[in-house]
Amino acid sequence: MPVPFTLGQIPAGVTTRRSWCNGAWAGRPLRCVVAVPARNEAGRIGRCLDGLERQQTSLPFGVLVLVNDSSDDTFAEVVARGRRRACAPLMVIEAELPAGRCDAGAARCVAMHLASRCLPSDDAAVFTTDADSLPPPHWIASYSVLIHAGYDAVAGLARLLPEDMADIPRSLLQRRMCEERYEACLDALEAWLDPVAHNPWPRHYQASGANLAISVAAMRRVSDLSWPACGEDKWLVRSLEAHDGRVRHDTTLQVQTSGRLFGRARGGMADTMRKRILDPESPCDERLEMLDRAYFRARTRRLLRELHAGHRHREHLETLSSRIRITPGLLAETLEASRFGVAWRAIESLSPRLARQPIKPSQLAAQCARGESLLARLRIPFALSSDLSAVTMP
Template sequence: MSRDRVPGTICDRPLAVRCASLRLGPAADWDAAIVIPAKDEERRLPASLNAVGAAIRAAKDVKVGIVVVVNNTRDSTALRAFEWAADQSDVPFVLIDCAFSRAGGGVGAARRLGLDLACRYLTAQGALLTTDADTAVRADWVVRNLAELQRADLICGTVLGLPDEACALPAAIASHGSAEWEYLQASLALVARLDPQSHDPAPAHHNAAGASMAVSRRVYRAVGGLPVLRTGEDRALAERIAAHDFRVRYSADTIVETSCRMTGRAEGGMAAALRARACDSDPHVDEWLEAPETLALRHGLRGRLRAVWPDQPALHAALIADLGRSRADRIMERSPGPHFGAFFATVEQFAPRLARHRLRFSDCRRDLPQLMALLARTETATQGDLPAAPSTHRKAARDEPAY
């Protein structure tokens, strides 16, 4: 056992008002590290750790350690973590007990701290995995993540609800969910046809959740680490990695089951979404979903630009066709840079028609027929033949100043 001062990007900032760590087992040459942020999770954390321990033991001949970051807790979460680790002689374990100021706290800060520290213990080819304290990973979770990382750079796993808790949810959630589910499946199918990715074949769920993510140490450090946000840090990391042209895989095979409670620890997390679905008459749906024409324009344009990257005249021509000449000229005035992902992020910034507007369940029910019609059109069209959305495509080509 050893006690370490924890260096790094979070604890060296004044927003961290307290930070200490306890280490059990070897602190070097890990093949993989599993990072778990935990706040007020004394009841659920032991089950989460039991599941993680089983997944580690299933990954034979792979040295995997655990880093638990207990932040701003008001209960015995840290003690429960220590008690669990003390009984696991074969699993390297690091416990961080810290507090952030109200302005600098949140799950994003805790996850970033754990990931940064875990990098110290990994081999140069090591992998970072992360889950949550109210989540149970499946027994093959470590094995499947490490296998997927041979073909992609970030693995975003599938997050399901714990079966017994999901069955106990209010009926209103299921009634809302059916409309969102149909709209989501049609959206995923359309995106797969407009901008297919060889490293991320369908079905790709497009949900980047901290409850199940895996990334190599090399890629994590290359992009500057996890964005420190109070909420949404997981999707922000996926966007950052994609902007550097690393391969993001939304895997149906790396599965975890998470709490379906409606009073959660993280702002804007799953608990808040479930609560809204239970209480609101017309709640918002997942933020990835968007109106049919916007979805088709975004991913159709991205697919066409990706197909000609980095040919600047061809990029310019594709932009003119979808966004109009004046806007295409403005985008191409800037150097496209070395990364397609960052270039397309610039395209999105300069195209107000690609601005994201959060949909509600009523929007999904209303727009599903239009989305299905767009999807049907792709069944016989090739990638280069299909305009993103006919009406808006023609309007953009005239370069009208309606943007």
């Protein structure tokens, strides 16, 4: 049985082989630490570290690289850079994960846990990115402002590095561009139908491990949940939202990331892209459903949110129970959850009307046209670049 990983502790099966830190690591207390899991990234991690060295912030921050199950010189490369440069506080740890959990989810979980142990207070933050990614210069400064303002987490977008674009089939880029357009259409529609005060339009609902920050306090609230082997970034953000965490899905700062088709993480972005190349009609992400269903889902969520908050009366509960095909008693019992996010997740799983039915790529163009026409009738602002070079990746 695979070893469970949680943010709260490192399982006994993780073995630390060696570690190193520069002199700056023992200096003044840190306000945030960037956790970077790395496996066989000796040739790419330099670009990531360059981006972190160029951060324009007065906030004291450190970088923790977890080299896991590598067969190349990633550890030595990070140490060499730290010795020859006057960089930010830097720590690198080489570890082996237990058999059966040598995966991206476990590696990021351990890296973030170790990063949180280096921070002194709950309002400090753990950032995370990938070893093959390049964060923008204001990444730490901007997201730290949001965390300090009371957000539990900030989830940003990740787009492809320009030099990797040539290796990706144009058909795949065009599919992703169409998906992104429909995603933005649904984001705008949901922002109008079910507004969330802390996450206003413009917003998105992607969650990428290449571009994520979370407060130490928020990490503690989900510290006992068992991490998946892949898709850990989306899982973490959805778990926070299920606990009514204040997550800002920021659209302003995008981290550039590798578009390679053969990555290091099983089930990661590279695997997803290869699957879509081999099967062009493979279903879209589960959130991309028919416009009518998306409209119904957002409208229903808003009504249930109001019921949960006590802003609607019993007769609305019975009407809604009929609409989503859940008995009034079961719906009322589910809505008694202290957090709406928990109640909503349960209701989605119980209701046949709310079952996810992702569309196929061949349906995207028609759904985009219908969605944009609806947004125009509702006078909801909506605009998106049609430039392939600006494509973001899920």
